[in-house]
Amino acid sequence: MSATLAADEALARRRHAGERVLSLASGEIGLPVLPELADRLAAAAGGNAYGPVAGSAELRAAAAGYWARRGLGCDPGQVVCGPGSKPLLFALLLAAGGDVVVPVPSWVSYTAQATLAGARAIPVPIRPGEGGVPDPAALREAVAAARAAGRHPRCVVVTVPDNPTGTIAAPGTVRALGQAARDLDLVVISDEIYCDLVFDPLYPAVSPAAFAPERTVVTTGLTKNLALGGWRMGVARLPDGPLGRDLHTRLVAVASQIWSTTAAPVQAAAAYAFAEPPGVVARVAASRALHEAVAHAVARSFTAAGAELAPVRATSYLYPDFGPLRDRLARDHGVRGGDDLAALLAERYGMGVLAGPAFGEPRRSLRIRAATARLYGETPAERETALTSSDPLRLPWIRASLDRIAEILTDLTGSTT
Amino acid sequence: MSATLAADEALARRRHAGERVLSLASGEIGLPVLPELADRLAAAAGGNAYGPVAGSAELRAAAAGYWARRGLGCDPGQVVCGPGSKPLLFALLLAAGGDVVVPVPSWVSYTAQATLAGARAIPVPIRPGEGGVPDPAALREAVAAARAAGRHPRCVVVTVPDNPTGTIAAPGTVRALGQAARDLDLVVISDEIYCDLVFDPLYPAVSPAAFAPERTVVTTGLTKNLALGGWRMGVARLPDGPLGRDLHTRLVAVASQIWSTTAAPVQAAAAYAFAEPPGVVARVAASRALHEAVAHAVARSFTAAGAELAPVRATSYLYPDFGPLRDRLARDHGVRGGDDLAALLAERYGMGVLAGPAFGEPRRSLRIRAATARLYGETPAERETALTSSDPLRLPWIRASLDRIAEILTDLTGSTT
Incomplete structure (x- = not known):
């Protein structure tokens, strides 16, 4: 558990x-629910259709705008929503296949999810004070060793900003991580659910999608920035390009078999939230x-x-x-x-x-x-x-x-x- | 997909x-949402806490009452909810482990879910006109053959009443299925999401939980009886006894790693629905x-x-x-x-x-x-x-x-x- x-x-x-x-x-x-969000959920209570597996067009457009405002241009077709970013992360591990590099320390569920997905977690330590991103040099060694031992590492999970440390990996470290992922042909799964909770503009959180856009999946949700954990809403931004399209197809297929869609009233309220009105x-x-x-x-x-x-x-x-x-x-x-x-x-x-x-x-x-x-x-x-x-x-x-x-x-x- | x-x-x-x-x-x-259910969802829009993984006490008590009224006595501690019965079925396959006997024909997702869970589906034909339940004699042969081949069948999924055939296996067939499961030490996962849509009291749907209570998990939801598919709500009733308690622990563990909890406003409305007011x-x-x-x-x-x-x-x-x-x-x-x-x-x-x-x-x-x-x-x-x-x-x-x-x-x- x-x-x-x-x-x-x-x-x-x-x-x-x-x-x-x-x-x-x-x-x-x-913290309480923002009243205007509760109003939107209530207004959508009559929504009982499944709608698309990836999420409603309105929600996907809003999430795409949310990312674009953060420097990650995004077409709504790249967005997939789920009942929390947790199930999305699990489905991404299944969709990517292979073993999973995880930082040490890292959020309790990455390793457990890898095991449930039939994969093995490959732990790689962080650099001191830079939680959430495996030390890129150590990552290269660990992946080489795993491959030499007959394993098949396929992705690396990072957390930017980080849980559990409350720190943010430096942009240079994230860049080196992206380069290592490219050299090693790994998918980067970047859990950015804390991206709106960065305290100081002098220490920004930079997504690996800025450095390795062709192979980085970004996930986020409304659990942390708007305290909506109990509503269960997450979104993933898949990469553009052939690798991203293939992952998107696989992710939607997995989602269709595990959870079908995300609660329609929650999707409606989330579309409003991701549009970021004042x-x-x-x-x-x-x-x-x-x-x-x-x-x-x-x-x-x-x-x-x-x-x-x-x-x-x-x-x-x-x-x-x-x-x-x-x-x-x-x-x-x-x-x-x-x-x-x-x-x-x-x-x-x-x-x-x-x-x-x-x-x-x-x-x-x-x-x-x-x-x-x-x-x-x-x-x-x-x-x-x-x-x-x-x-x-x-x-x-x-x-x-x-x-x-x-x-x-x-x-x-x-x-x- | x-x-x-x-x-x-x-x-x-x-x-x-x-x-x-x-x-x-x-x-x-x-069909539309029943207005009094929409009202309950709207009234619970401020609910943003995670609450227990298995579901709120109120929801679990209501679901237990729902089953008790259908002849399946149930303690709230036996109930686990999820964002749809689909994710519950998937998590149950992971929790039970091993290969999965599925009827032919059967719902599109059982076999796909077994594959995603790293298991193999063992197809067993139904008796003519008795969809959803593998022919018990053929089941015995198939499980014996699979074990002889080194496989590890651990559960059998049944659908009572059945999707896709719209038929209901006869009580005698369900009884024989239960006996076969007991003899073979299989867990029965009984998808009963259509249990409220039986047309004729002369042809009732009898749950395998009536015959093999110690090993039968029953799942249902509000998707079919109340047209709430887009709300994503399912519940499972785990068996009483040691096998059931072990499965419950494993199921809650899996649920905690894949989806955490079910949307709190949906749980509140579902608690009302499962209490079955007039x-x-x-x-x-x-x-x-x-x-x-x-x-x-x-x-x-x-x-x-x-x-x-x-x-x-x-x-x-x-x-x-x-x-x-x-x-x-x-x-x-x-x-x-x-x-x-x-x-x-x-x-x-x-x-x-x-x-x-x-x-x-x-x-x-x-x-x-x-x-x-x-x-x-x-x-x-x-x-x-x-x-x-x-x-x-x-x-x-x-x-x-x-x-x-x-x-x-x-x-x-x-x-x-």
Whole structure:
């Protein structure tokens, strides 16, 4: 079972049982639906036709425009939608065939999906501070070794910006990745679901589609930028050209056999969202600012407690490394690896996080992922207030969570010093 | 690509180009959304949380009640929902593992899904007039042969009532199937999405879960009884007991990696539908009566033209066999098999049907599937009128389609006699 969803459900059970919990495990964005989007969904409730497998013409045109505004020119014929970017990623692995290079660390589902698709994941480490993109030089070696061993690597999955690290691979690294993919004849599957949650224009997220357009599939959705995870909507942008057309045909065939189409009312609302009217643009901007403020505040607590943390450039994830505290954690708490650390945080402090091994790290690793987008409030009113606040860190419910996190980390790492 | 969806899209393109077409290819139910269901979806538009992978507690309780009212007692913990019963069926094949016995003929996606899941489909013929259930004696032989050849058959998919034949396997046959599955240690995956569209209480659809409860998974949805295909909603009822619990764990794990959850607003509306308030019950009854009237009327045309047809007991499908007209079709039209026949009907007459080979029949077979649930009207008003009419066959737009079908079949089979 997906580690994220499992941790989330376990924490929800503890909360329902009346325990005080801090939910930093799931990446779900704890913000309300933008009312104009809810209106669009409601207005489309009468839509019960299947429509095209790839998605309605309206949705595909809107998604194409969305990408074009981000420098990735796109014909609606290149767009395929699905009930989340997760099923699209799975179907792309089936459509591409062959083994799959994944970065370490990377999102919990890539490797699991590769296995379900009958393929093998080939783990390749990232460059420090550049999560989501396998080190291009190490990628070349790993693919050569896999081929020499009789395996058939066919694609590489990248995450730009990255989950779990909240970092963004440098454009030069992405360019080198694209060149390596071309030299090795790999399809690049670029999961860009966090592309609207980049904090600083000085550190942009550049898609591999800019460097290897003929072989890069881009996926995204409305789960992160507009908090619509529970609506289940994703889109893929297939490459232009013969490789892209072949992949498109295969992808639509797989989609037709697994999920048929995506909920029609959701497609209608998504078409509106991808067209980015002013209300949607403002909402995404407000969400991004809130993510940035809270993620940075939590990051400061981890750093203050002695964990190492690359600068967080995007998303609402932190990926602190408690490696510098290894001896103390072992001595005081018997913690020997990330799973021990996550279990301790959950059981002793009611703080849910995911341990590095869930993202492909070695068991010994003391990295954990803390997702901060569930700290905005327990009620819709609190969450709405957080979104519109000029200083969300001063809101009492957010302040209380931040203080509690600082207290937990102090107790964890400093209580016996 | 799914033959159904491909044929449907091709026909839609011809219609948009201004051609007169008769759409008998797709099984999509051409009826409007019941307004009280649309209201429920609209009211839940603010639901953007993921919720449990298996579905909301409310939905699972409602689905459990739905099955209990049909004689299949069910705890909500046995229910897993997904974005359509199609993805559930696919995930069940992955969860069960091993090769898959499928009836011949059977729905286009079972074999394709088995292949995508890395398994092999083992085709086993039905008994005449008892579609959807492999002949139990032939099943035993086929599984023994497959095992002797080193294969690992692990499940058998059945369809009760059946698509494509519109028939219902007799209870005795279903019982024998259940016994064979037990003897052979196979999981039975029973696709019962047409269970509410049985015309005559004298010929009921009995689930294999009645005979082999410990190993039968039942799937259904709202696509057929309430015409909600475009909403994408399915539910599975896992067996009680150790085999069922193991399958449940595996199914939820697979679901968590492929689709996470089902659209939350759709789940809310589905919970209402599965609770079967009076308005929903009345709507299903009206739909069933309409399907029965139109399917029987079209069946008479096929029979009058000389095709053979088992009595249609459920669904909105006919599966006529033009075998008795083989010589004439070959002589007059050069038709040698089902694909030729379907192509002729589409190109010469604008009548879309699916050929037997799409359902696993030999290429020589002259069986075709005609789906009649798109004949109820082109506009929502016409469709609504059809639903409430005491004599839908006299409505001019339905009459025109019926007359046109009769005319086509007469021209096809009798023009040169």
